[in-house]
Amino acid sequence: MPRYNPKEVEPKWQARWRGAKSFETQSENAKPKYYVLEMFPYPSGRIHVGHVRNYAMGDVIARYKKAQGFNVLHPMGWDAFGMPAENAAMQTGSHPAKWTYSNIDVMRGQLQLMGLSIDWSREFATCDPAYYVHQQRMFLEFWKEGLAYRKESQVNWDPVDQTVLANEQVIDGKGWRSGAPVERRKLSQWFFKITDAAEDLLSALDDGRLSGWPDNVKLMQKNWIGKSKGLQMRFPFAAETSVPKGFEGGVEIFTTRPDTLFGASFIAISPDHPLAILLAESDKGLAKFIAECASSGTSEEAIEKAEKRGLKTALETGHPFDDRKLPVYVANFVLMGYGTGAIFGCPAHDQRDYDFATKYDLAIPPVVLPDGADADVYTLEGEPYIGPGKIFNSDFLDGLPVEDAIAAAIKKIEQMDLGKGVTQYRLRDWGVSRQRYWGCPIPAIHCSTCGIVPVPVKDLPVKLPEEADFSVPGNPLDRHPTWKHVDCPTCGGKARRETDTFDTFVDSSWYFARFASQPKDKPMTREVVDSWLPVDQYIGGVEHAILHLLYARYFTRMMKQCGHVSLDEPFANLFTQGMVVHATYRDESGQWLQPDQVIVEKGAALRADNGKPVKIGAIEKMSKSKKNVVSPDAIAETYGADAARWFMLSDSPPERDVEWTDAGVEGAWRLIGRIWDAISAAPGALKNLDMSKPNVTDADKALRQATHAAIDGVTSDIEHFRFNKAIARIYEFINVLKKESGAGKWARAEALGALSQLVAPFIPHLAEECWETLGGKGFICDAPWPKADKTLLAKDELLLGVQVNGKRRGEILVAADAANETVEQAALSDEGVQRHIDGKTVRKIVIVPGRIVNIVAN
RNA sequence: GCCCCUGUGGUGGAAUUGGUAGACACGCCUGACUCAAAAUCAGGUGCUGCAAAGCGUGCUGGUUCGAGUCCGGCCAGGGGCACCA
Numbered sequence: 001m002p003r004y005n006p007k008e009v010e011p012k013w014q015a016r017w018r019g020a021k022s023f024e025t026q027s028e029n030a031k032p033k034y035y036v037l038e039m040f041p042y043p044s045g046r047i048h049v050g051h052v053r054n055y056a057m058g059d060v061i062a063r064y065k066k067a068q069g070f071n072v073l074h075p076m077g078w079d080a081f082g083m084p085a086e087n088a089a090m091q092t093g094s095h096p097a098k099w100t101y102s103n104i105d106v107m108r109g110q111l112q113l114m115g116l117s118i119d120w121s122r123e124f125a126t127c128d129p130a131y132y133v134h135q136q137r138m139f140l141e142f143w144k145e146g147l148a149y150r151k152e153s154q155v156n157w158d159p160v161d162q163t164v165l166a167n168e169q170v171i172d173g174k175g176w177r178s179g180a181p182v183e184r185r186k187l188s189q190w191f192f193k194i195t196d197a198a199e200d201l202l203s204a205l206d207d208g209r210l211s212g213w214p215d216n217v218k219l220m221q222k223n224w225i226g227k228s229k230g231l232q233m234r235f236p237f238a239a240e241t242s243v244p245k246g247f248e249g250g251v252e253i254f255t256t257r258p259d260t261l262f263g264a265s266f267i268a269i270s271p272d273h274p275l276a277i278l279l280a281e282s283d284k285g286l287a288k289f290i291a292e293c294a295s296s297g298t299s300e301e302a303i304e305k306a307e308k309r310g311l312k313t314a315l316e317t318g319h320p321f322d323d324r325k326l327p328v329y330v331a332n333f334v335l336m337g338y339g340t341g342a343i344f345g346c347p348a349h350d351q352r353d354y355d356f357a358t359k360y361d362l363a364i365p366p367v368v369l370p371d372g373a374d375a376d377v378y379t380l381e382g383e384p385y386i387g388p389g390k391i392f393n394s395d396f397l398d399g400l401p402v403e404d405a406i407a408a409a410i411k412k413i414e415q416m417d418l419g420k421g422v423t424q425y426r427l428r429d430w431g432v433s434r435q436r437y438w439g440c441p442i443p444a445i446h447c448s449t450c451g452i453v454p455v456p457v458k459d460l461p462v463k464l465p466e467e468a469d470f471s472v473p474g475n476p477l478d479r480h481p482t483w484k485h486v487d488c489p490t491c492g493g494k495a496r497r498e499t500d501t502f503d504t505f506v507d508s509s510w511y512f513a514r515f516a517s518q519p520k521d522k523p524m525t526r527e528v529v530d531s532w533l534p535v536d537q538y539i540g541g542v543e544h545a546i547l548h549l550l551y552a553r554y555f556t557r558m559m560k561q562c563g564h565v566s567l568d569e570p571f572a573n574l575f576t577q578g579m580v581v582h583a584t585y586r587d588e589s590g591q592w593l594q595p596d597q598v599i600v601e602k603g604a605a606l607r608a609d610n611g612k613p614v615k616i617g618a619i620e621k622m623s624k625s626k627k628n629v630v631s632p633d634a635i636a637e638t639y640g641a642d643a644a645r646w647f648m649l650s651d652s653p654p655e656r657d658v659e660w661t662d663a664g665v666e667g668a669w670r671l672i673g674r675i676w677d678a679i680s681a682a683p684g685a686l687k688n689l690d691m692s693k694p695n696v697t698d699a700d701k702a703l704r705q706a707t708h709a710a711i712d713g714v715t716s717d718i719e720h721f722r723f724n725k726a727i728a729r730i731y732e733f734i735n736v737l738k739k740e741s742g743a744g745k746w747a748r749a750e751a752l753g754a755l756s757q758l759v760a761p762f763i764p765h766l767a768e769e770c771w772e773t774l775g776g777k778g779f780i781c782d783a784p785w786p787k788a789d790k791t792l793l794a795k796d797e798l799l800l801g802v803q804v805n806g807k808r809r810g811e812i813l814v815a816a817d818a819a820n821e822t823v824e825q826a827a828l829s830d831e832g833v834q835r836h837i838d839g840k841t842v843r844k845i846v847i848v849p850g851r852i853v854n855i856v857a858n
Numbered sequence: 859g860c861c862c863c864u865g866u867g868g869u870g871g872a873a874u875u876g877g878u879a880g881a882c883a884c885g886c887c888u889g890a891c892u893c894a895a896a897a898u899c900a901g902g903u904g905c906u907g908c909a910a911a912g913c914g915u916g917c918u919g920g921u922u923c924g925a926g927u928c929c930g931g932c933c934a935g936g937g938g939c940a941c942c943a
Contacts, residue, residue, distance in 0.1 A: 042943050084942080155941075164941075167941055169941085220938075224861080224938090304860065304939085308859095351859085428940070431941080504942095542938085545938070546862095578936095579936085579937080623943085625942075650870085650871095651871055651882085652871070657936065657937085661870080673897095724882085728883075729881095803924070806877095806922095806924045846924075
C-alpha cells in the first residue's frame with residue numbers, strides 16, 4: 001500500500017481543478033447563487049496561520065454550498081493601500097508599489113498552495129488604478145449628491161517630524177519616531193455624511209434586514225451609533241457676569257439627564273469650545289491650559305483616560321429653576337464633537353462629574369433617591385448613584401421616577417423657551433482624508449478663483465506619481481515637485497491638486513461589489529451586482545465589528561443613492577471568527593522578535609541566536625508590527641495543505657480566539673493517514689454501490705447507522721459553523737469504521753464514499769484522491785452532498801441517568817418508547833439509587849423524556 | 859475610562875441550549891511490533907482516596923426538583939474606541 005504523499009497529490013489536484021476551471025464562476029447560471037466572502041487581506045508580507053484559519057473556514061462553506069447545488073462565487077483580492085507600505089519605503093527605500101506587489105505575489109502563491117476553491121480570475125488589488133478609478137468616479141457622484149463635503153477636524157500633529165500621525169503612531173502622547181509630545185491640530189478635510197444615515201443604519205439592526213448577523217456585533221454597532229434622546233438648552237449668564245461677545249444667550253448645553261437639573265453644581269465646556277477659545281485670547285492661564293489639553297492624542301481612549309482636569313473661568317451662569325449660580329469651567333473631559341461641547345455637571349449622579357466635583361471641591365447635592373432609601377437621612381457614600389429611583393430635592397420634579405422626570409423637565413424648559421428636547425447621535429461623520437502617499441488620490445482641485453472643483457471624469461483616474469521622496473516624514477504628494485501643479489479645469493488658471501488620499505476603509509467599503517461585476521467603464525454593472533448581492537456569507541475578524549462593517553453598510557447606501565446597486569445591506573449573514581493569538585517577544589533593546597527567533601523554556605525566554613534574555617509580552621492577535629506571526633509554510637511543507645487546514649479548524653470553535661501552539665499537527669497528519677489507509681484498501685468500492693442493496697445484517701445496520709449519523713451531524717455542524725464539532729464527529733465515525741468488521745461490502749462502500757465526501761470541504765486534495773481510488777464519478781468537488789436517511793437515526797434503547805436530589809446516582813437502560821411508570825420502576829430499583837433513597841421518603845419524581853430522571857427524596 | 863466578548867481536566871475543547879460534566883483530539887502512562895529508535899497499533903488517563911466515597915466548570919451570592927448553561931456582585935484575559943488593517 002503506497003504511503004499518502006501530499007507533495008505529489010496536492011499539486012496534482014490543484015492543476016486538475018485549474019484545468020477544469022472548477023472554481024471559475026459564471027454569472028449566468030440556472031442554479032441559485034451563493035456568494036461566500038472572507039474579508040480580503042492586507043498584503044503585509046506573508047500569509048500567517050490566522051489567514052489560513054479564516055480562508056479555510058470560507059472554503060469549507062464554499063465547497064459545501066457547491067456540493068449543495070449552488071452557483072458559488074468565492075473571490076479573493078488585496079486591500080493593498082495603507083501605512084505599512086509607506087513605512088517600509090521610509091525604512092528600506094523600496095517603493096510602496098513594489099513592496100506591495102511583491103508581497104501580493106508571495107501571498108497569492110501561499111494561498112494557492114492551500115487549495116482554496118477561489119475564483120482567481122476575479123482577483124484585483126485596491127492599489128490598481130483600474131480599481132480606484134471607479135472609487136474616484138463614485139466620489140465625484142457622492143460630492144455632487146452632497147454626500148461628501150469638507151470641514152475642519154483635528155489630527156495628531158508631530159511638531160518635530162512636521163507630519164500627521166495615526167493614532168497607532170502616538171505612544172503615551174508622543175510621536176513614535178520623534179518622541180516629541182503630539183499636538184492636536186485643525187485641518188480642513190473631506191468627510192462622508194454618514195450621520196445622515198444614522199437612523200437607518202440603526203433601524204436596520206433591528207428590523208430584520210440584518211437577521212443573519214450575530215447579536216454582539218449588532219449591539220456594538222448600536223452603541224457606536226449611540227442614539228440618545230435628551231435636552232438641548234441654554235444656561236443664561238448670571239446678572240453680575242460680564243457677558244462675552246457673541247454668547248449673549250448663555251451657554252448651550254446638551255444633557256441626557258435633565259431630571260437631575262436640580263443637582264447641577266457647575267457648567268463645563270470643552271477646551272475646543274468657541275467660548276473657551278474666545279476667553280483664552282485675554283487669559284494666558286486659560287490659553288496655557290487649553291494648549292495642555294491639546295497635547296494628548298485625538299483618540300477617545302487617550303482623552304477618556306487622561307486625568308480629569310478643569311480650569312475655572314470668571315464666568316457664572318444662573319439656573320433655570322432657582323437662583324443659584326453655577327461656575328463655568330473649561331474641562332478636558334468634555335468633547336467638542338458630541339452634543340454642543342458643553343454640559344452641566346451633576347456630580348451626585350454621574351461618575352465623571354463626581355470625580356471632577358470632588359477634585360475641585362464643588363457641591364454634590366443628591367436628587368435621585370434609590371428605591372427604599374429614606375430621603376431624610378440619605379447620603380452618598382464615596383461614589384455617585386447612577387441607578388433608578390425617585391427624584392427629590394427638586395421642587396416640581398419631586399416624587400417622579402427618573403423617566404417621567406426627564407419628560408417633565410424637558411417640557412418645562414420648552415415652556416420657558418430655554419431649549420428643546422432633541423435626539424442626539426454619538427456617531428460622527430466619516431473623515432476620509434489622509435495626508436499620505438499610498439492611498440487613492442482624492443480627485444479634487446483647489447483653485448484660488450473657482451474654489452474647490454472636481455476633476456472632470458474624462459481626466460480620471462488621478463494616478464499617484466511614480467516618483468516620490470520617502471526619505472523624510474510628511475506627505476510625499478504635498479512636497480512632490482510637479483504632481484500637484486495643474487490647471488483649473490474650470491477657469492484654466494494655475495491651481496493645485498488635492499494632496500489628501502482616501503482612508504483605506506473607503507477601498508474596502510465596496511470591493512465586494514466589484515468582485516461580482518468588473519466592467520471597464522463603470523464601477524459595476526447594476527443587473528450583475530444585483531444578481532450576486534447581498535454576500536450570503538461574510539466571514540472576518542471581530543476586530544472589524546464596528547468600523548469596516550459600518551462604513552461598508554453606509555457606502556452601499558451611497559452607491560444605492562447613485563444608482564449602482566439596489567440594496568442597502570451588503571452582507572446578509574455575518575460570521576465573526578476569533579483571532580489566532582500568540583505571545584509577543586521583545587529583546588533587551590525593545591525590538592520585537594518573531595516566535596522562531598525565541599526559545600521558551602519553563603516560562604523564561606531566550607534569544608535563539610545569542611542566548612540573551614527575552615521579555616515575554618502579552619498574548620495578542622498576530623500582527624506584523626509586533627512580529628508575533630507564525631507562518632503556515634513549515635506545516636504545509638512537512639505535512640501538506642490538507643493537514644494544515646484540518647488542524648486549523650480542529651478543536652477550537654471558530655468564533656473563539658485560539659492561541660497558536662505547534663502541538664497537534666501530528667494528529668491531523670495521522671488522521672490523513674488513517675483515512676487513506678481505510679480507502680486505499682478498498683479500490684473501486686463505489687462500483688459495488690451500483691449493485692442492488694443486499695439483505696442487511698445487524699452489522700450492516702450498525703455501520704449504516706454510524707454513516708448516516710455522521711452525514712446528518714456533519715451537515716448540520718457545517719451549516720452552523722461548528723467546524724470543530726464536525727471534525728470531532730468525523731473522528732468518531734472513523735473510529736467506528738475501523739472497529740466494524742462484520743459489515744458487508746455494500747455498507748462499507750457506502751461508508752467510505754460518505755467519509756470521502758464529508759471530509760472534502762476540509763481536506764479537498766485527499767478527498768479527490770480517495771474519490772478517484774474508490775471509483776467515484778468526476779471530481780468530488782462537483783459531487784452532490786450526501787443525504788442522511790433519517791429512518792436510520794432513531795434509536796431503540798436509551799441510557800438514562802438517574803439523579804437523587806440532583807446528584808447522579810445511577811443509570812438505567814430503557815426502551816425509547818417506555819411509559820413513565822416503567823421508567824420510574826426501573827429508576828427506583830437501580831442499585832445506586834436504592835442506596836441513596838434508603839430510609840428517605842420519595843417526594844417527587846421528575847422525568848424528562850429521553851434525558852434524565854430525578855428523584856426528590858428526604 | 860466607555861462598549862462588546864471569553865473563563866470547563868496537564869492542554870485545545872464537548873455538553874442535544876436548564877437535564878448523566880469532560881465527547882473528540884493533543885499530551886502523558888502501559889503494552890504490542892522492532893536488535894534499537896521512529897512510525898504504527900491496542901489499552902488507560904478530571905482531582906483526592908487502597909477502597910467506600912467525596913470533590914469538581916474563574917470567585918461569590920441567588921433562582922430551580924436540577925445550573926457549565928439563567929439572574930446579581932466581583933476577579934482575570936482579549937477585542938474595539940473613529941488615522942493599524
